[in-house]
Amino acid sequence: MNSPFLFLSVTLCQIKLLISVGIYFMMNSMKHLFLSIFISVAAITAMGQKPNPDFYEKVAKSESRAYVKSSLFNQHETYKSYDLIYQELNWEIDPSVKYISGKVTSYVKSLAEGLNETQFDLHNALQVDSIKKMDINLGFTHIDNTIGVQLEEPLPIGEIDTITIFYQGIPVETGFGSFVQSTHNNVPIIWTLSEPYGAMEWWPCKQSLSDKVDSIDVVVTCPELYRAASNGILVSEHVQDGKRTIHWKHRFPIATYLVAISVTNYVDYSDYVVLGNGDSIEILNYVYPEDLQEAQANTPNTIQFMELFNELFIEYPFASEKYGHAQFGWGGGMEHQTMSFMGSFNFELVAHELAHQWFGDYVTLGSWHDIWLNEGFATYLAGLAYENLLDAQYWMPWKEQVLERIVSQEGGSVFVQDTTNVSRIFSGRLSYRKGAYLLHMLRWKLGDETFFEAIRNYLNDPQIANSFASHEELVKHFEEAGGISLEEFFNDWYYGEGYPIYTLQFYQKENLEVIIMVNQQTSHNSVGFFEMPLPVRVWKQDGAQHMDFRLENSFDGQLFIVQPGFEISRLEFDPDLWLVSKTDTILFSPMLGNDDGLIIYPNPTTGRVKLVLPRGDEVNEVAIYDDNGSKILVNNTLSGSNLDLTGLQKGVYLINLKTNKGDYWDKIVLQ
Ligand SMILES: [Zn+2]
Missing domain, CATH: 2.60.40.1910 (Immunoglobulin-like)
Incomplete structure (x- = not known):
């Protein structure tokens, strides 16, 4: 250097x-050298960019309200017997009426010999009219929020069957909003928010933290004056007999809770991220007409965020489709895959939800114990946006705010012990902030190069990409990239509490x-x-x-x-x-100084030295420190003024004398 x-x-x-x-x-000035990031010249707008000390309480609150629905969740044993490889989701919705009627076709691949029944989650509040394979009616049951479908004939391992479920009804009102009807500017809207287990309140699905649907098509039919936002690419939109039919397709594996629709009188516009090779990624925004101007002033921030995350981690995982925002009536945001639903376009919220596309969507947590894999990362990536954008003017304030909250209480671990404790899972202090700082400390410990390389390896791991991850898998990548054991580090900082x-x-x-x-x-x-x-x-x-x-x-x-x-x-x-x-x-x-009258001679020595102290000092203790700074020898008395170090290896040692008047420090070189 x-x-x-x-x-x-x-x-x-x-x-x-x-x-x-x-x-x-x-x-x-070297701090930011690791980044060779091209930041667009387009100025980041001034609105809502300052870190807000209460931000994570708000986000955590909305995310935890969604979580409460998990009480309705039971992971069926039979889920292991089939792989859900595709779903075509057809819904008819009028945002002025809280009602859904649907036709959901699922392609299931047998993982068990002679599979003769499959199960789906669907709330009992919805009525199943019929279940078919092509034109053939299939027998079924619908009890305890579970549909059991009898297949026409046993399905050998590896074979695929199709099942179409026709259903309708008023999605249940749990008070936590998986299928919400409301208004904005007196215009009706229906939007969904299923995290983590609310999908079954409005469509027949396989709610699982181990199987993503590999591919989906979403087809929404609604009154002509409305439009629908959803996952993936807009294939077509056409109007007939006063009704508009909107078709979205998404060709990436997706967790059930990340499938979403929102229907209202949206207007849309796009921002674009231009890549180094000349290609571009579309950022498609569906916003309320009355908020168009404000949205247009703020969503361009997404371009800089995406450029930053592309550079630091891996390219946006769904680049071949799109990223987007759909405005909805929730206080926070929700990272629906390729289309985050946004309550506002605040700087940190936009960065947080975008970050979830890598950490949460592309790689999804496999257990709620490990929620920091979603929230710690999303929080830290918003911090990285502050570090690298806006001339870093809010980077220190962001860190100060985050730290202040973490140390405001003496205990608490990033690891979630009790996954039935909703407020603990979505603790803004522990899962979000301390999780983010766990990453920041790893970066300090490992250095930028190793830290970011480890995370890229984690995202590129074929066992994890487009699938689910555990805390242990992430640790493995940090250890491999760093070439060191991090057991001690994670015992202290992940499982351990405090600071x-x-x-x-x-x-x-x-x-x-x-x-x-x-x-x-x-x-x-x-x-x-x-x-x-x-x-x-x-x-x-x-x-x-x-x-x-x-x-x-x-x-x-x-x-x-x-x-x-x-x-x-x-x-x-x-x-x-x-x-x-x-x-x-x-x-x-x-x-700690030694220019205080202590004389040691000879020094360097072959073993025996004489210590001469200022008059009046009485030695209480003599200690010798080795090259680790460890105390290796303690004498409570000194024989005369002589000290015998023979027997110790050659090298340099520190000597500390405690006397009735204070401490003396010096070094002794043993030859
Ligand atoms: Zn989040």
């Missing part, structure tokens, strides 16, 4: 043996070496000690120059010696906010 600070004196090299000093420095509270003492010697002693308490007793690299910044007297160091902190009371090469005026801990922590005290501590 070509930096004016790049020097390591011989002295420091020696001390490197003695103390585990992680030297780390970078100029402020470290640091005390730093420092002293600068005449040779400009800075001695730093780090002590740590933890806020919660589930973690005894957080092993972390610690970012420390020292400032030159003139305040214009600084140098950063990275201290590999692995035990309480660890000593570090760093060499800034200039006289320092102050020391800052974690100035860029990489860590979830609190800083108790940063103390200038002359006791």
Whole structure:
């Protein structure tokens, strides 16, 4: 690295043996070098771009309300016996009437020998009129919100059968809105929001966190003056006899809860992301006519977000179709695949929902224990938007706000122990913010290159892409990319609760070496000690120059010696906010110095040294530290003023004398 600070004196090299000093420095301006991102010149609009401290409470609240529907969910045993490979979803809807009539054709592939029955989820509030294979009526039952369909004849493994379910009715009113009728500007709207298990309240589906439908067609018929937004590509839209029929097709695997429609008097317009090869990705916006102007002022932000995420991770997974927004009447947003439903076009919300297309849609969590795979990522990606856009003016405030909430309570893990506790799953503090900061700390620990490479590998993993992922699979990719075990890290930061509270003492010697002693308490007793690299910044007297160091902190009371090469005026801990922590005290501590009269000779030595202390000092304890900074030898008495180190390996050691008047520190070189 070509930096004016790049020097390591011989002295420091020696001390490197003695103390585990992680030297780390970078100029402020280098922070963003990892990005070679092309950011469109188009200015990001000023509306709603400032981070809002309550943002994640709002988002979490809407996402948790949806989750309550999970009480209706039971994953059927027979779901393992078939693979749902395709569904054609035909719905007739008039947004002024809360009613749905549907015809849903499913292609099921047998995974069991002689499959003779399949099951679907459909709420009992809806009436099944008939179930057919082509023109043949099939026998069925509809009890406990479950349809059981008797196949015409047993289906061998690997064979495909088609089943068409005709049904209608008023979707049940659970109060959590999977099929909601309301109005905007006195115009009726019907929109759906199924996360996580509400799909069965309005269509016959296979609600599962292990099988996505590989492909769907959505055909909505509604009164002529309305239009329907949905997943994938708009194939056709035609009007006949006062009715409009809209056909969307989506050719990517999709989780049941990400299938959605919204029907009202939409107007539409598109923004485009132009790719390096000249291709473009359409961002199709369906908005209320009365909000067109405001939407047009804000949705172009999506272009920059998508360029950023494409560059950092992998190209938008559904680029061959589209991304889009459909305005709806919910307070937050919902990341329906290729068409997020939006309550507003706030900067952070737009980034958050877009981020979910990679983390949530393309790769979906396989268990609610691991909700951070969706929400921690989406939250962090919105943070990355603040880091890389708007001249980074809101990046520090965003981090400050997020951290402030995380440490506002002493306990709490990112891991969700109790998945029946809805408010815990959708905890804005833990699943969203601490989950995001877990990623930020991994980035600090592993470095940008490894961190982003690991996530790209995770997204490209054929076992995960277009499917479901577990926490363990993500960890595996971080460990492989980093070539290290992260067991300790995740035990502390994922399963463990709380955060470290640091005390730093420092002293600068005449040779400009800075001695730093780090002590740590933890806020919660589930973690005894957080092993972390610690970012420390020292400032030159003139305040214009600084140098950063990275201290590999692995035990309480660890000593570090760093060499800034200039006289320092102050020391800052974690100035860029990489860590979830609190800083108790940063103390200038002359006791760490050794220019206080202690004489050791000979030094270097072959083993025996004589210690000469200022008059009046009485030694209470002598301690020797090895090259890890670990205390390896403690004497409570000194025989005369002699100290015998024979038997220790050659090298450099630190000696600490505690006397009735204070502490003395020095180094001893053993030859
Ligand atoms: Zn979210």
